[in-house]
Amino acid sequence: MILFISLILVFLVWGTIIFFQYRTVEKDAHDIFKARRNEDKDIQKLGEDIFVEIYKRVHNPRGHLLNFGGAVASLICLPALFVVASWIWNSIWNASGQIADLDEGFAPWLFGITILCVFGIVAIAAVTARLHHHNRPKSLEQEIQIQLKGMSN
Template identity: 30%
Template sequence: MVYADIVLWAVFGPVALVALAFSVRAVIGWMGITRDAHEDFDYRTQHGMIPADVDRGAFVETYRRINGPRTSTYAALALWSVLLATPIIAKILEVALDLLWQASGQSRVFEPGYLVWAFFIFFGLFGAWAAIAYVFARRYHAHTPGRLEDELKSL
C-alpha cells in the first residue's frame, strides 16, 4: 500500500503543482486587468479612438473579456477538474469492472488485479481525462472573443 501511495503522489503532485502555477498566473492576471482597462479607456478617450456611444463600464467589461488571462484560467480549471474527478472516476470504473466480473461468473479473465482489469482502469482514466480536456478546450475556443475594435463596434 505504501508503494501505491508513493506512485499516487508522484503522479498527482506534479499535476497539482502545475495547476497551482496556472491558478496563481490567472489570479495575478485578473487582478491587474481592470486597472489596465480603465487606463486604456482614458487613453483611447483622450485620443478619440473609441466610438462615442461606448461608456466606461461596457469598455472595461469588453477589455477584461478580451485581454484577461483566459488560457491560464482554463488550464487551471481543467487540471483541477482532472485532479478532483480522478478518484470518483476510478471508483466508478472499479464498481463497473466488479459488476462485469460478477456478471461473467467471476471469470479469471476479468478477475480483479489481472491484465484486463488493469487495461480497463488505465484506458478508462485516460479516456476520462481526455474527455475533461475536450470539454474545456471546446469551451475555450467557443468563447474566444474577437479583436477589441470589433467587439466595441458590436456594442
C-alpha cells in the same frame, strides 16, 4: 508523497499566474485606451469606462480559469473515475465469459482501467472546453463595433 507535493506546487503556481493575470487586465485596459484614443475614432466614441469594460470582458483569463477548474475537477474526480472504470471493466470482462479478471496478469486490467479513466478525464476537458468556447467573447475590435451599434440605436 512527492507526487502530491509537486501537484500542489503546480496548482499553486498556476493559480498565482491566473490571479496576477486577472489583476493586470484593468491596468492594461487603461494603458491601451490612452495609447489608442488619439488614433482610433471608435475608441474615442466609446469613452474610457466602456472601453475598459469591453477590454476586460475580452482579455480576462476566463479560459485559464476554466482550464484550471477542469484540471482540479479531474484530479478530484479521479478516485470516482477509478471506481466506475473498475466496475465497467470487470462487468464487461465477466460478461464476456473470460477467465477470472487477473488470471491473465495485471497488465490487461491496468490498461483497461487506465483507458477508461483517461476517457473520463477527456469528458471533463470537453465540458470545460465547451463552456469556454460557447461563452467566449469575440475579438476586441468586434466587441467595440457591437457596442457602437448598440449606442447608435
